Amino acid sequence: CAVKAAHVLSEIAKNEEMKKPCIEADLVPVLIPLLESRDQEMLLHTGRAIGRICYDNRDLQEELVKVGVIPSLVRILTDYAESEPLVHVALLALYNLADLDTAKEALSKTNVAEQLVKHLRRAVSHERLEIVFEVLQALAENDALKVQLVEAGVPEVLSEILLRLQGSSQAEDTCIVKAASDLIVSLLLGADAHSSLKLNVAKNNAKSLVSILSRHETGQGKDSLNFQFALFTSIIMFLTSLTCLVLPLSSDGNCLRMVQLGVIHQLLDLLEKHVQSGDTSVKHAALSALQNLAIPVVSKVQMLEEGVAERIEALLRSESPPVQFKLLETLRMLADGQADAAEILGQDPMLLKRLVQWCNVNDHSGVRGEANRLLASILHHNRSQEVVKAIQEAQGVKHLVSMTTSEHAATQNEALNALAVASAIDLETLEESFKESQLIQSLHKLLQEDNTSPEVKYNSMGLLCRLLNSGDLRQEIEKDKIKETLEQLCSHSNANVVKAAVTTLQVLRGET
16 A cells, blocks of 8 residues: 555655645655655555655755665665666765755765765666766765775776777767766865875776777777767767876886877877867867876877877967967977977977967967967977077077066076077077077066075076176176176075075186
8 A cells, every 4th residue: 555655645746735734734744754665566666755845945855865765865875776767766866865965964974975986886778877977976066975986996897998998989978978978087186185096097997998998099980980989089088088197108118108009199180170169178188188298208209200299280270378378388298398399390380480479369368378378388308409590580589588587486497497508508509599688687677676585696696697608798787887786695594595696706706
């Protein structure tokens, strides 16, 4: 009789107009104890009735959590894992409740993570996978549950799903791949707790991605548009998560392996197709992936050999400031420590022209700053007179001088170091620009100001020593009475500043 009554209620509650009478009759409190029943049919109809009555009613949902419905739902997942209808009802209920903070707190005190892993492994249909994904995504917003999910092995199971679906051309599989990738990112980012565990998971998932790509090289269906999208999405999401974890990919060779497998060119192909339009989040994630791959030295060399710098330069035709910013940042990473890259970039007149234009942009400070930093990086890491002359002809020197007056010490140091290297290579070419841009006056001001960092003062004096090799610039230095400031710095509290001041005075006096 009770089973039939629960069945009738579950059918009545399908009707939107009947929900209110059910609530007013206080049927929910009557139904909740029935979730402790051992009768599967009773559990099924009771679960459906409660779910339908409480759907989209936050007050009732909060009441359900308060009276202890969460442990009952987890018990159903545990004790009746073989019953598809019951599991479906329990998962739907969790999906509807998972956004509540009270529900998350209650779930953190259960073994829900282990149960969800079990049902994730068992899931065959797209519908079942999607609902488990939805529950996991909601729970991943809670730090305590996030750690439990990672410890229970959720990322590894998601990685297995990606491997299983690689090569598929079905649109449904593409959605699953994207959802799984999104979940991996959600689980790996966030709280610092258990970071070593998350790093190991990230490494394992990177290895899985390498396996996907390896199979993709020879596998069937690699020309499928759906699979291409799924592949790019999984690459992007993996690499975005690894980037945010600051994971040293090169330590286990995954980064270089990805480059060797053609990930870079696949990402560039994607960007070339969508740089002017398309999904902004995908573009930004792809650009972040490029940046991550450009960090290790072994990857830089491989990327340069494959002409990646030239392809990235071509993408700079984009009129989107966020895209421009990311591309400039990637080029700067490529040039970092790589003289060959710096020479390639520094002898491209079109690129230099665009950089100088961006250095003057007022609407987008990020693009302006990154254009300046790339110019500085090219000069700093290059060893060619041709590059110095090219930047001089493009009128880029004045912007580097302006960088020395930045409010950020790191930016100032980048400019000072770049100008010092360029002066050592070809001071004669730069003399006139230094005079016009009043470089010496800017350096003197940096040395005089109390709020200038010791490192900036140190690098300013290093540049001054280079400038003293020019007769004309030496005269300007003497005229500006920098000697007096240097003498004062000989009693500075920072030992490195004192040492630099003594050395610079010796050079100025002709003692060295």
